[in-house]
Amino acid sequence: MMHYAIIxxxxxxxFFGLLFGIGxxxxxxxFAIEIDPRVEKVLDxxxxxxxxxxxxxxxxxxxxxxVAGEAPVDGCVPGxxxxxxxxxxxxxxxxxxTAEPMVAVAKCNGGNNANDKFIYEGIAxxxxxxxxxxxxxxxxxxxxxxxxxxxVCPFDALTMSENNIPITDFDKCTxxxxxxxxxxxxxxxxxxxxxxxxxxxxxxxKGAFVRKSCKxxxxxxxxxxxxxxxxxxHIIDNLARIDFDKCTACGICIEVCPTNTILNKFEEILAQNxxxxxxxxxxxxxxxxxxxxxxxxxxxxxxxAKAEALKKAKPQSEPKGENRA
Amino acid sequence: xxxxxxxxxxxxxxxxxxxxxxxxxxxxPFMGVSKKTETAMGMGMAVIFVMTMSAAxxxxxxxxxxxxxxxxxxxxxxxxxxxxxxxxxxxxxxxETIAFILVIAAxxxxxxxxxQKSAPALYEALGIFLPLIxxxxxxxxxxxxxxxxxxxxxxxxxxNGFSAGIGFTIALLLMxxxxxxxELADIPKPLRGLPIAFFIAATMSIAFLGxxxxxx
Numbered sequence: 307m308m309h310y311a312i313i314x315x316x317x318x319x320x321f322f323g324l325l326f327g328i329g330x331x332x333x334x335x336x337f338a339i340e341i342d343p344r345v346e347k348v349l350d351x352x353x354x355x356x357x358x359x360x361x362x363x364x365x366x367x368x369x370x371x372x373v374a375g376e377a378p379v380d381g382c383v384p385g386x387x388x389x390x391x392x393x394x395x396x397x398x399x400x401x402x403x404t405a406e407p408m409v410a411v412a413k414c415n416g417g418n419n420a421n422d423k424f425i426y427e428g429i430a431x432x433x434x435x436x437x438x439x440x441x442x443x444x445x446x447x448x449x450x451x452x453x454x455x456x457x458v459c460p461f462d463a464l465t466m467s468e469n470n471i472p473i474t475d476f477d478k479c480t481x482x483x484x485x486x487x488x489x490x491x492x493x494x495x496x497x498x499x500x501x502x503x504x505x506x507x508x509x510x511x512k513g514a515f516v517r518k519s520c521k522x523x524x525x526x527x528x529x530x531x532x533x534x535x536x537x538x539x540h541i542i543d544n545l546a547r548i549d550f551d552k553c554t555a556c557g558i559c560i561e562v563c564p565t566n567t568i569l570n571k572f573e574e575i576l577a578q579n580x581x582x583x584x585x586x587x588x589x590x591x592x593x594x595x596x597x598x599x600x601x602x603x604x605x606x607x608x609x610x611a612k613a614e615a616l617k618k619a620k621p622q623s624e625p626k627g628e629n630r631a
Numbered sequence: 632x633x634x635x636x637x638x639x640x641x642x643x644x645x646x647x648x649x650x651x652x653x654x655x656x657x658x659x660p661f662m663g664v665s666k667k668t669e670t671a672m673g674m675g676m677a678v679i680f681v682m683t684m685s686a687a688x689x690x691x692x693x694x695x696x697x698x699x700x701x702x703x704x705x706x707x708x709x710x711x712x713x714x715x716x717x718x719x720x721x722x723x724x725x726x727e728t729i730a731f732i733l734v735i736a737a738x739x740x741x742x743x744x745x746x747q748k749s750a751p752a753l754y755e756a757l758g759i760f761l762p763l764i765x766x767x768x769x770x771x772x773x774x775x776x777x778x779x780x781x782x783x784x785x786x787x788x789x790x791n792g793f794s795a796g797i798g799f800t801i802a803l804l805l806m807x808x809x810x811x812x813x814e815l816a817d818i819p820k821p822l823r824g825l826p827i828a829f830f831i832a833a834t835m836s837i838a839f840l841g842x843x844x845x846x847x
Contacts (some may be wrong), residue, residue: 310709310716310720311720311721311722311723314705314720314721314723315723315726317694317705318697318723318726318730319729319730319733320704322730322733323733323806326733326737329737329741330740330741330744331743333740333744334744337744337747337748337749339748355688399829420682429815429817430817431815434815503740525713599752609697614656
């Protein structure tokens with residue numbers, strides 16, 4: 307009686323084990339999937355932050371995409387040039403011009419300077435606040451100030467300033483663009499890391515409304531556009547926009563801006579202000595001198611234009627006089 | 632087996648004896664994958680599939696290999712070789728847990744391979760959940776209940792397995808819906824994340840107690 311129980315148990319479990327073992331072994335052979343060994347190599351190189359800046363769900367997705375040839379070699383923004391080069395070496399491809407490193411900045415300096423439309427007491431999240439009548443700020447384009455971008459930043463590069471505006475730690479920011487995607491008002495934007503000057507306003511409202519809603523918004527007064535020596539800043543839809551290819555960071559736009567909307571994120575300026583971008587040119591004296599020169603030239607041009615207009619006007623009137631005579 | 636008994640069985644498995652909220656089985660995925668509705672749905676579908684299939688498989692193993700009946704395979708083999716045996720000598724029901732785990736694990740592995748080869752999209756969608764289910768106590772619980780405690784027949788086993796999967800999915804979806812909203816709520820710092828989820832689970836469990844009054 308006893309030995310049947312023992313032998314039977316051994317036979318049964320042995321049989322199950324053998325059956326499943328053989329079955330799985332056969333299945334593993336039959337359903338084997340070839341995995342490209344390069345995928346793993348590429349994955350080792352990637353930062354593995356799974357930030358999603360490349361457009362794939364994570365680093366493993368991007369690795370597969372790159373090996374399959376769907377994603378560009380330099381598609382990993384946080385990795386930058388080194389990673390792109392290493393990936394290119396593995397795949398035997400060459401890197402084109404690697405993209406300029408970008409950083410995220412808040413295109414708004416409203417914060418406590420921007421007036422409220424109503425008092426919002428709901429969930430402390432920008433996305434939730436935006437749903438309630440477009441946000442509590444009078445300006446429909448500005449930063450709502452609940453720090454959703456700070457929460458989602460995978461690199462801890464964002465903090466809220468005393469003015470209730472997200473400020474970027476430019477050493478930590480990799481330009482992955484997650485904050486840009488999450489911001490319901492599109493306040494966060496990527497700008498070149500090497501370009502120190504940017505416009506801290508996102509409002510395309512007319513100047514009068516901007517004046518009413520915010521102390522530091524762009525009112526579209528054209529001062530920056532008129533005085534820029536390198537034609538790098540233009541007012542489009544009531545908002546100043548900088549062409550970073552042309553900008554020489556002379557600081558004249560900062561000097562002339564009446565609302566201090568144009569900010570400087572040059573390293574020394576940041577060091578002086580606890581990392582907060584400020585409306586101060588890099589070399590205030592030089593900028594002032596340059597501005598004086600430009601104003602002078604403008605004056606001369608105006609005078610010259612007036613003189614020319616007078617000259618043109620005279621010969622026109624003279625022939626008339628002759629005709630009459 | 633009547634249509635009415637099938638309905639009674641499935642209502643029982645989905646609501647009255649909900650696997651997560653009344654029997655407290657499968658709490659690991661209930662806490663682990665209930666952060667997003669999407670993943671909860673994926674997990675739920677995988678669990679429904681595996682529970683149904685494993686309910687059928689384990690019932691066959693139980694009836695033909697483990698129970699000391701006239702149809703025990705081992706008894707039949709010994710008998711055909713001329714040994715003087717009676718079915719009672721082949722009572723292997725104590726091997727139930729180990730045999731069921733073996734069957735379920737092997738089956739899930741096989742399914743995973745087949746899906747990976749034939750339907751990569753589905754494989755991506757199910758992702759980590761399939762291998763997770765291998766050692767899910769809810770799946771083993773269904774097998775145990777079908778055979779050891781409830782003595783169901785083959786069809787009833789499948790119905791019970793499917794309904795248990797549905798019940799699990801419902802609990803998981805409810806939980807994920809609540810957790811998605813709570814993510815944005817203003818919760819005291821020490822309670823954020825998992826702690827508040829436990830509070831919710833307890834409250835939901837109390838709510839499901841209300842179904843115990845259902846009678847057929």
